[in-house]
Amino acid sequence: MRQLSLKGRTFPADLNHAGTVFGGWAMAKMDKAASIQIEEVIKCPAVTVSVSNFSFLKPIHNGDVFMVYTKVDRIGNTSIDIAVELIVRSKEDLTEYKVTQGVFSFVAVDKKGKPIQVRSVLREYVDPYIKEMLELK
Numbered sequence: 001m002r003q004l005s006l007k008g009r010t011f012p013a014d015l016n017h018a019g020t021v022f023g024g025w026a027m028a029k030m031d032k033a034a035s036i037q038i039e040e041v042i043k044c045p046a047v048t049v050s051v052s053n054f055s056f057l058k059p060i061h062n063g064d065v066f067m068v069y070t071k072v073d074r075i076g077n078t079s080i081d082i083a084v085e086l087i088v089r090s091k092e093d094l095t096e097y098k099v100t101q102g103v104f105s106f107v108a109v110d111k112k113g114k115p116i117q118v119r120s121v122l123r124e125y126v127d128p129y130i131k132e133m134l135e136l137k
Contacts, residue, residue: 001071001127001129002069002070002071002085003037003069003070003071004067004068004069005033005034005036005037005068005069005070006029006032006033006036006066006067006068007065007066007067007068008029008065008066009063009064009065009066010060010061010062010063010064010065010066011062011063012062014062015062019061019062020059020060020061021059021060021061023056026056026060026066026086026099026100027051027054027100027102029066029068029086030068030084030086030100030102030104031048031051031104032068033068033069033070033084034048034070034082034084034104034106035048035106036070037070037071037072037082038080038082038106040123040127041072041080041118041122041123041126041127041130042080042108042118042121042122042123043121043122043123044108044109044110044116044121045108045109045111046080046106046107046108046109047106047107047109047113048104048105048106049079049105049106049107050104050105051102051103051104051105052102052103052105053101053102053103054100054101054102054103055100055101055102056099056100057097057098057099057100057101058088058097058098058099059099060086060088060099061090061091063091064088064089064090064091065088065089065091066086066087066088066089066099067086067087067088067089067096068084068085068086068087069084069085069087070082070083070084071083072127072129072130072133073103074133075118075130075133075134076118077117077118078107078108078115078116078117078118079105079106079107079108079118080105080106080108080118081103081104081105081106082103082104082105082106083101083102083103084101084102084103084104085098085100085101086098086099086100086101087099108121119134122134
């Protein structure tokens with residue numbers, strides 16, 4: 001199920017020389033939002049191991065409000081994929097539009113940084129959608 005995981009506003013320090021937000025800034029916000037989603041699923045650390053299907057569709061400008069939506073896309077043995085969309089509400093006319101999207105892959109790790117089975121670290125209450133994903137495996 002898609003959920004709002006992070007929301008904020010852009011400021012001048014977030015902008016590049018062209019007056020739009022740095023791509024890395026957007027990617028960092030998306031990674032942070034995906035990590036928040038991960039924390040709701042498992043009770044151990046997880047590390048970002050890859051990003052795929054990442055594309056920039058439109059620019060983000062100073063003062064725009066951004067909203068990052070996340071959804072558990074896939075659960076593997078030690079990994080979880082989170083689909084992430086960054087939506088912007090323009091300060092000029094309050095229209096909302098998608099500016100970027102991607103899939104962030106995380107691996108659950110123990111205290112030594114070694115991969116561990118996702119099923120062994122699931123939170124006690126897990127969204128029924130996620131339980132269904134695990135049962136289909």
